[in-house]
Amino acid sequence: GLAGQTGWQQAWRSPAPKPRYDILVIGGGGHGLATAYYLAKTHGIRNVAVIEKGWIGGGNTGRNTTVVRSNYFFPESTALYDMALTLYEGLGRALNYNIMLSQRGIVTLAHSEAEMETAARTVNAMQINGTDAELFGVEDVRRVLPLLDMSPAARYPVFGGVWQGRAGVARHDAVAWGYARAADRLGVDIVQSCEVDEFIVEGGRCRGVRTNRGEIRAERVGMVVAGHSSHLAAKAGFRLPVTSYALQACVSEPIKPALDTVVLSPATGVYASQSDKGELVLGGALDRVPSYGQRGNLPVLEEVISGLLEMFPSFRQLRLMRQWAGIVDVTPDSSPILGESPLPGLFLNCGWGTGGFKAIPAGGTLLAHLLATGKHHDVSRPFDLDRFARGRLIDEAAGSGIAH
């Protein structure tokens, strides 16, 4: 379709890395690119580079199922994820890039009386924490999900659910590309095919990195490499409480509009939405064993498809189009890590597990604040690495039952 088109301009430059920057960001996913953008935009620090071992957005940012929401349990989490959702609401305009945000709502189903009690507790917590939430009964669920099997004979009968109307989906590539283009225009260097091999440590501080494209020095370095965080931390000389797992997703062939909200069933672990292209976008739980194998496999696919068909028998006739995986970084309390690492001068943004796409604007804002000022923003303070030593965990697996 593009044959014969000429005169296209590059959306961002492709510069060779300079030997020195004020601030260096490792990892060209959404969080790394957003960090660079906010460093330049909010803090006026423009002598910044993002270095990415592959291509920008080629990690989890371009592999996720694009759900954005802030339906967490603890106030610290709501502050973080609601900051992100609020920023998402104005992001298309801020970046002058259509991120295709569609606030179509998410319903998390409850399949028993006990799950309804937990749902009520979640809704209360969310409302007290200041975000939008509604407790749905059976008729509410039927209204937003007309194709869902609501019969009492269903394997997982539906009792109601938690509704967040401001939640939805956004186009993942557009988020990466929008931040990249806007950061580039503010003077940030985006350097692809540049892999960090080692850290330069002098006088007990991180002073930069050694890459396949030479040495790059900076007084402050942000490490934003998701599933590869523990691997790079080992090179910097410390251990992170992070385990890496593959997380898979798949899409069906495109069909006419049939599902206009996001739906998650904790009983089956399956969640689904329909993309603007018409594909059903499906995901499930983590692979059971830690790995760096960035590919799909049949057992997980079988679990996801059977869970989907328990909910929507009419999707039985669909054909599957693609299956893939990303490597996600999971912490013991299922909350992210933001703050300075044990190596002074090296700052962390990692541990988002299965749910960091929704947090990109906040993760970028908060890491930029840390890198620019050397101090925590009030919202990032509870997520410092020191919470594991102090025992002040923010256990969202227990709190909101998230899948990692």
Ligand code: FAD
């Ligand atoms: P990434 O996008 O992974 O970026 C990190 C980058 O670092 C990569 O590009 C990598 O190449 C680079 N890198 C690594 N090592 C080096 C090195 N040595 N040198 C230089 N660069 C390096 N979240 C949601 O909120 N909603 C969802 O619906 C959702 N669904 C998901 C579905 C799947 C299948 C997966 C895999 C994840 C999903 N997530 C979801 C999670 C979300 O995708 C991630 O939490 C988020 O994208 C993390 O962004 P990031 O920028 O930190 O990481």
